[in-house]
Amino acid sequence: MKTRTQLAAVLRGVAESSVLTVEEADDLDTIASMLESNTRLAIVIEGGVVQAVVSDAPETLGGLDIAVIDYDTDGMDDDQIVQVIQSDGSTASADVTHPSITKAEIGLDEVFAVEG
Numbered sequence: 001m002k003t004r005t006q007l008a009a010v011l012r013g014v015a016e017s018s019v020l021t022v023e024e025a026d027d028l029d030t031i032a033s034m035l036e037s038n039t040r041l042a043i044v045i046e047g048g049v050v051q052a053v054v055s056d057a058p059e060t061l062g063g064l065d066i067a068v069i070d071y072d073t074d075g076m077d078d079d080q081i082v083q084v085i086q087s088d089g090s091t092a093s094a095d096v097t098h099p100s101i102t103k104a105e106i107g108l109d110e111v112f113a114v115e116g
Helices: 004-016 022-036 108-113
Strands: 041-046 049-055 068-070 081-085 091-097 101-103
Parallel strands (some): 049 101
Antiparallel strands (some): 041 049
């Protein structure tokens, strides 16, 4: 399966030509399937720390960038701290991590059945 970036490039190519190859038509079908799917993403936290970011279809989220911003920087080394610009223009110290999305091995049906 191609990444979102690769599929977007295919769409740009299709937009420039009026003739579709079989592969391009298949790629457009893949994009349609991705748009129609209801991919679920869950963030697993234990002890106030993000343990995992999971999905029932992580392959459809390949181009999704995730950042976890933790403003609790007590005990952090200075080289681990990032200054994050806030809505009022001030900055706040934070620990920023970029977790990857993995295949869920937990019951997401039960998780998403809970309202709230």
